[in-house]
Amino acid sequence: MMISKIAVVGAGTMGHGIAEVAALSGFEVALIDISWDFLNKAKERISESLNKLAERKQISDAKAVLDRISFNTSYDIAKDADFAIEAVPEKLELKRTVFRTLDTVMPSHAVLATNTSSIPISDIAEATNRKEKVIGMHFFNPPVIMKLVEVIPSKYTNRETIDLTIDLAKKMNKIPVSLKYEIPGFVSNRIFIRLLQEACREVESGEAKIEEVDSTARNKLKLPMGLFELADYVGLDVVVDIWNVLVVRGTPDVNCLMFKTKVNEKNLGVKTGKGFYTYPAPGKYAKVQLPESSKVDPARLLSLAVNEASWMIENGIVSAKDVDTVMIYGFNFPKGLMEMADEVGLDKILKNLEDIYSKGYQAYKPTELLSKLVSEGKIGKSKGEGFHKY
Ligand code: 3HC
Numbered sequence: 155m156m157i158s159k160i161a162v163v164g165a166g167t168m169g170h171g172i173a174e175v176a177a178l179s180g181f182e183v184a185l186i187d188i189s190w191d192f193l194n195k196a197k198e199r200i201s202e203s204l205n206k207l208a209e210r211k212q213i214s215d216a217k218a219v220l221d222r223i224s225f226n227t228s229y230d231i232a233k234d235a236d237f238a239i240e241a242v243p244e245k246l247e248l249k250r251t252v253f254r255t256l257d258t259v260m261p262s263h264a265v266l267a268t269n270t271s272s273i274p275i276s277d278i279a280e281a282t283n284r285k286e287k288v289i290g291m292h293f294f295n296p297p298v299i300m301k302l303v304e305v306i307p308s309k310y311t312n313r314e315t316i317d318l319t320i321d322l323a324k325k326m327n328k329i330p331v332s333l334k335y336e337i338p339g340f341v342s343n344r345i346f347i348r349l350l351q352e353a354c355r356e357v358e359s360g361e362a363k364i365e366e367v368d369s370t371a372r373n374k375l376k377l378p379m380g381l382f383e384l385a386d387y388v389g390l391d392v393v394v395d396i397w398n399v400l401v402v403r404g405t406p407d408v409n410c411l412m413f414k415t416k417v418n419e420k421n422l423g424v425k426t427g428k429g430f431y432t433y434p435a436p437g438k439y440a441k442v443q444l445p446e447s448s449k450v451d452p453a454r455l456l457s458l459a460v461n462e463a464s465w466m467i468e469n470g471i472v473s474a475k476d477v478d479t480v481m482i483y484g485f486n487f488p489k490g491l492m493e494m495a496d497e498v499g500l501d502k503i504l505k506n507l508e509d510i511y512s513k514g515y516q517a518y519k520p521t522e523l524l525s526k527l528v529s530e531g532k533i534g535k536s537k538g539e540g541f542h543k544y
Contacts, residue, residue, distance in 0.1 A: 155263055157322055158182060161232035162239050163252050165196035165225075167389075167425075168269055169241035171297030174200045176239075177222040178213065178298075179326045184224050184231040193225040203298055229259045236261070237322060239291055241269040244395045249273060250281035257282040265315050267291035271392065272339050272399040275308035285310035289319050292340060293328075294484045295388060302484035304340050305332040329483045331476050338403040341463075341472050342484045343396045345491060346384075348459040350393060353381040354410035355515070362450045364430055369448035370455055376488045381455075382430040383442050384485075386423030390416045406517040408458070452494075453502040457510070460495040460503050461521055467492075467541070468523040474541040492541035496534035500541075504528045 158181065162173040165187040173185045173196070187193050200223065204216035213219060224231050232238060238256050242248055249268060256266050265287045268278050279288035290306030303323040307316050316332065323330035333340060339347060353371075356362045368380020377384075385393050394417050401407045416422070416429055423429030427436040434440050463477045472480075478490020487494075495503055504520055511518040527533070527540060534540030 155236065155318060157236040157318075157325075159184065159235040160237045160239065161186065161235040161256070161260070162241065163187070163232075163256070164241035164243075164269075165192045166241065166243075167295060168293060168297060169239075170196035170199050171203075171295070172239055172241055172269065172293055173223055174203055174219075175293075175297050175326050175328075177219045178204075178207075180222075181326075182222055182224075184226070184235055186226055186229060186232060188227060190227060193227065197223075197225060207298075229255055232256065233259050234261070236264050237318075238264060238266045239269055240267065241293075244270060244273060244392070246273055246277060249278050253278055253281045253288070257284060265289065265318055267319060269293055271343050272396040274338070274403075275306055275336055276310060279308045279310050286312040287315050289315050290336070290340070291319055291323070292342065294342070300484060300486070301327075301329045302342070302480060303328040303330045304342055304480065304484070305330050306336050306340055307333070308336055329479065331472065331479050334471050337466070337471055338405065339396055339400050341466060341477060341480045344400065344405075344462050344466070345459045345477070345481065346485070347393070347397050347400055348462040349381055349455070350385055350397075350413070351408040351410060351517070352455055352458040354412050355408055355510070356450065356455070358410050358412060362448070365444050366448040366450050367455065368442070369444045369446070370450035370452055372444060373446060373448070374452045375455070375494065378486045380442065380444060385413070386429035386431055386433075387439060388423070389425050390421070390423045390429050406519075408515060408517050451506070453498040454506040454510075456491070456494060456498065457503050457506040458518060459491060460500075461507055461518065461524060463491055463495075464521045464524045464541070468521055496540035496542055496544075499534050499536065500524060500528050501533045 160176045160181045161184040163186045173183050176183045207213045208216040240252050267289050275290040279285040289311050292304040294300035305319050320330045353367045364382050371377045371380045421428045424433050424439045427433050431442045474492040481487040481491045507518045507520045532539040535544050538544050
């Protein structure tokens with residue numbers, strides 16, 4: 155099937171960026187939202203972003219790209235689209251309503267994708283009469299810059315839809331990573347939340363301060379942002395939503411209240427101008443100031459995320475290489491998480507997990523794979539083998 159027109163529903167942070175990416179790749183785009191206020195704001199943001207790209211000579215004609223996007227509050231503009239990407243707020247009932255409407259309006263050949271960060275794709279698909287053509291297509295913030303797209307089949311999605319979505323991601327100049335089957339939070343957000351949980355545990359247990367955790371993340375691990383800074387950037391409400399979905403669907407929790415407290419106080423991060431840090435204005439991000447050095451151990455900070463990734467590898471959901479691709483292209487890590495683990499030493503990761511587990515944190519129970527690698531002496535780069543071979 156040829157895709158020439160893409161409908162994007164939801165013109166917020168992710169939706170407007172996805173529409174822009176689609177238009178940049180030459181597709182005709184229909185951007186739909188419930189109010190003209192949201193649509194006008196989206197048009198302004200897309201225009202600003204395209205002008206930046208034009209200034210940097212990455213595109214020659216910003217206006218031509220913008221002209222490929224039509225804006226409307228009516229789903230009528232989606233009736234000749236071949237593919238839809240939904241990016242409305244993370245509420246299951248709302249998403250199901252959107253999908254029911256798309257299913258009615260769009261041609262029978264069209265694929266309906268959701269950019270959800272955590273809601274089960276199968277639950278959304280069940281609202282339609284084309285369950286086999288519904289799929290997860292998860293972009294990263296900001297969509298114009300971040301190269302990764304996670305492709306998540308539901309239990310109903312057929313092979314043709316998966317292949318078409320992978321192909322579309324490539325045509326949108328993205329790097330797709332396809333999950334074997336759907337798990338809550340997918341690969342990216344399971345790892346992201348685990349990183350935040352350990353960061354949170356360290357602060358709440360008095361082991362470290364927020365700025366120290368973030369200094370290690372930025373200065374030692376060379377991540378583009380500190381972990382609390384990244385959470386602020388993504389939105390603390392979004393983080394708490396994903397965290398809750400993981401816990402409700404059976405992932406062992408790490409008792410830690412800082413994130414929920416911030417959300418209850420309506421300090422949601424960059425979008426409100428205040429979260430763990432204060433920003434110049436609501437919606438305006440500026441890099442936060444952090445101390446140069448910090449006593450926080452990088453191996454400890456990575457431990458829970460590495461354990462989570464090793465569980466996914468052990469269960470055949472993705473490979474170690476895929477995990478690395480997710481973190482490099484979805485979060486701009488300078489190298490993959492599994493490679494980082496191999497560098498700091500899997501023995502050190504395991505020791506930290508055992509230590510924290512012994513304090514009563516069930517989520518830190520080391521996986522069989524990690525324990526096996528260490529017991530076989532495959533502790534990483536120094537021994538020529540860990541999650542990867544060197
Ligand atoms: N459009 C066009 N250009 C943009 C842009 C946009 N929307 N946003 C940033 N840029 C450009 C800037 O103009 C700048 O260009 P220049 O180098 O020519 O000046 C360049 O990109 C770099 O941006 P900045 O100088 O403003 O800032 P940084 O160098 O600090 O980079 C960042 C910003 C790319 C956001 C970087 O900090 C980063 O990679 N952070 C991590 C982001 C991340 O992890 N995202 C994933 C979040 S998780 C997620 O989305 C999943 C969800 O389900 C929760």
